[in-house]
Amino acid sequence: MSANQRTLSIIKPDAVACNEIGAILSKFEEAGLVIVACKMMHLTEKQAGEFYAVHKERPFFGELVEFMTSGPVLVQVLEGVDAIAKNREVMGATDPSKAEKGTIRNEFAKSVGENAVHGSDAPDTAKTEIAFFFKENEICERT
Numbered sequence: 001m002s003a004n005q006r007t008l009s010i011i012k013p014d015a016v017a018c019n020e021i022g023a024i025l026s027k028f029e030e031a032g033l034v035i036v037a038c039k040m041m042h043l044t045e046k047q048a049g050e051f052y053a054v055h056k057e058r059p060f061f062g063e064l065v066e067f068m069t070s071g072p073v074l075v076q077v078l079e080g081v082d083a084i085a086k087n088r089e090v091m092g093a094t095d096p097s098k099a100e101k102g103t104i105r106n107e108f109a110k111s112v113g114e115n116a117v118h119g120s121d122a123p124d125t126a127k128t129e130i131a132f133f134f135k136e137n138e139i140c141e142r143t
Helices: 013-017 021-030 045-051 061-068 083-091 104-108 123-133
Strands: 004-011 034-041 073-081 117-119
Touching: 004 021, 004 083, 004 123, 013 021, 013 061, 013 073, 021 034, 021 073, 021 083, 021 104, 045 061, 045 123, 073 083, 083 104, 083 117, 083 123, 104 117
Parallel strands: none
Antiparallel strands: 004 073, 004 117, 034 073
């Protein structure tokens, strides 16, 4: 039986700048995911560097931090049955040219680097990423 879980989602600066927040949130909701926490913020270089520290040794790290601090982002916690896998399915492949039709990245991403959204990739990652942005009392409990 599938479990209810939470995942972190970020609508990145490219999609926010193009006024695509509503269309992207609709895709999450249409997929059965519920937004239980949400906030708009402008990441500092320190926050982006800490959040993406797992990529620190990769050649794209500097560009990633620069991009993620280039404008506001919308950070949200999504909840639902198998939320992590469902969110990743709705996002589509990192490379928008390889993303399936109808996915967020197929419709809204500009490139591999400016790919509209971020989503947690595993339960442990989701828990860590959610805690990075939200205190427990900022997340709504569903009844």
